[in-house]
Amino acid sequence: MEFKQAVGNRRSIRYYQPYRPVEKDKLQTILEAARLQCQHGNAGLVRKAVVVTRGETDDAIREELIDALYNQPQATQAPVAIVWAIDISGWENLRENLLNLIDAKALTSSYGWSEQFVEETVLKTPDFNVLAGDNTFAEWLSAIEMGLAIGSALLAAVDLGLGTQLLTGRRDQIRELFGMPEHVTPAQIQIVGYPAENPDGGGQRPRPPFEDLYFADTWGNSMQRDPAVVEDLRKAGMIQESAPLPWRADEVRALAAMFGLPE
Ligand SMILES: Cc1cc2nc3c(=O)[nH]c(=O)nc-3n(C[C@H](O)[C@H](O)[C@H](O)COP(=O)(O)O)c2cc1C
Known part of the structure; x- marks a missing residue:
């Protein structure tokens, strides 16, 4: 699937084929x-996950995970849950990972990178060695990195013809359930499966206007979008019809009947 199409097709899918x-x-x-x-x-050991699969993971663990996800019905329907977690101890590998980037010729000597520069400058500068002070900066960056990873994982699922969605749960319960150490924080749960609803989810979900989000030159000065680009993005499948499509209410009624849920 083309990238623009994958971005355009992504929805939070809330109904799954439980049998597939x-x-x-x-x-x-x-x-x-x-x-x-x-x-x-490249501090590589910060983003981790536990994969929970129906029919493979102990039923009791899966059931408690669903409970920790506030029993949202789609958590029961989807056969896979990826429990994304941040391991703050991964930052301890920053030095080796920077040196690996130098070996890989990603960080180059043309820009002054060397083992000495890492030791004497980078690791002594709090903005780079995020553990030089307290953990606040490392936690902030870790959350950004986790979001990036999850964003890719969501689009990969769409690219593969799957439905996917992020769910929020009780972090302490999830940490305890999987025996995660104190330095690990459950971030978000990504459910994956084949959609029982139409994958277009009844249209692209509401978003604020482009001009309210992006500014040119200074904060608050709306950036204008080019209607010709919008048209190109429509053709490429990135910008799609807005929800709700006319038949969506009937679809939701049919899904509710199928899953024995209230309308
Ligand atoms: C961090 C995060 C947590 C979310 N948690 C939930 C959740 O617990 N339950 C739910 O139904 N949707 C959850 N969502 C999905 C959002 O509600 C969804 O992004 C929103 O409906 C916009 O729709 P779209 O993703 O289909 O474009 C979550 C999304 C994010 C980014």
Whole structure:
């Protein structure tokens, strides 16, 4: 699938085919897409996940995860849940990872990168060595990096013809359930499966206007968008019809009947 189409097709899918498992190669591809996203200093062991799969993971664990997700019905329907978590201890590898980037010729001597520069400058500058002070900066960056990884994982799922969605849950309960140490924080749960609803979810969900989000030259000075580009993006499938499409209410009624849920 073209990138623009994948971006345009993504929806938070809230109804899944409970009987249809996700192929292992597809699941692996989703995880790889997250692994390859960029990270500050390439500190690689910050973003981790536990994969919970219906029929493989102990039923009791899966059921408690669903409980921790406030029993949202789609958590029961989707066969896979990826429990994304931030491991703040991953920052301890910053030095080696920077040196690896120098070896890989990503950080180059033309820009002054060397082992000595890492030791004497980077690791002594709080903005780069995020653990030089307290953990606040590392936590902030980790959350950004986790979001980047999850963003890629969501688009990878769409690219593979799957439905996916992020769910919020009780973090302490999830940490305890999986035996995560104190330095690990459950971030967000990504459910994955085949959609039971139309994958277009009844249209693209509301977003604020472009001009309210982006500014030119100074804060508050709306950036104008080019209608010709909007038209091109419509043709490429990135900008799609806004929700709700005319038949969506009937679809939601039919889905409710199918899953025995209230309308
Ligand atoms: C961090 C995060 C947590 C979310 N948690 C939930 C959730 O617990 N339950 C839910 O139904 N949707 C959840 N969502 C989905 C949003 O509600 C969704 O992004 C919104 O409906 C916009 O629709 P779209 O994703 O289909 O474009 C979450 C989204 C994000 C980014």
